[in-house]
Amino acid sequence: IVGYYNGQFVTPNSGIVPLDERGHQFGDGVYEVIRCYGGRAFLLDWHLDRLWMSLQAIRIAPPFTKDECATLIERLIVESGELEASIYLQITRGSAIRNHLFPNPAVKANVSATVRPVASQIAKEPGTLLMMADERWANAWIKTINLLPNILAKQTAHDMGADEALLVRDGAMIESASSNLWFVRDNQLITAPADRYILNGITRRFVIQLADRLGIPVRETKLPAKDLATVDGIFITGTLTEVFPIHRVLTHPDVPYVSLPDVTGLQQLSADKCQVAWEA
């Protein structure tokens, strides 16, 4: 395991982040998670392109070039000695006395990273999703470190015995809390279009490319939640999730998905009220 902060290799929890740090205080930053296979960062160019898009979206000046960033990631992998690893890379607006306004004059962005060993998920048993309302903001396409709605959704799913959330926005099943959502129907793949309401996953893009090569049609369209019963299969994708099959979707009467939930969504719920809405 290797940690990195602004030019230095550190042990990951050495307490190096200043208190007046905008990522720490405001969640004012963006990140990437990159999978390392056999000692090499997978789809690194796509990750760096998305990172630069996220930085631009929230007006953080990149503290290095993409090439320098790629070199840093390669150094981190070598330093870690890992072959199968996840690389977490975070860039925040920098350190300045707490103020909602951007620091003026601007300060240098803070770069931090960790490299940790991971195992492949591919052989795992199929999982379960819990259907719930997507309460995220309207810029889910930006890979911001503000993940409170995502972690609450995933924790609620976990509390109900599910592996992930199935997020519904405006009546359509668009994404999961930390992965993209796919349906199989009539020998076609269906996934939500990469508009502002979902993160355009690198794995999602890779699966679209693979399907294209295999001649499997992919429809990028929003599937209404009411059509759940019509699908033949479901899977989710993500950098660490890889391609993970789903065999069951649950609903819970206190976790609505057609309208914004009231505060009950944040309370401890009883798992035995869950109902199976779809099963493989």
Ligand code: PMP
């Ligand atoms: N959606 C969300 C909300 C995510 O957090 C992630 C990644 N953790 C994904 C989708 C999958 O994206 P990627 O394939 O780039 O990991």
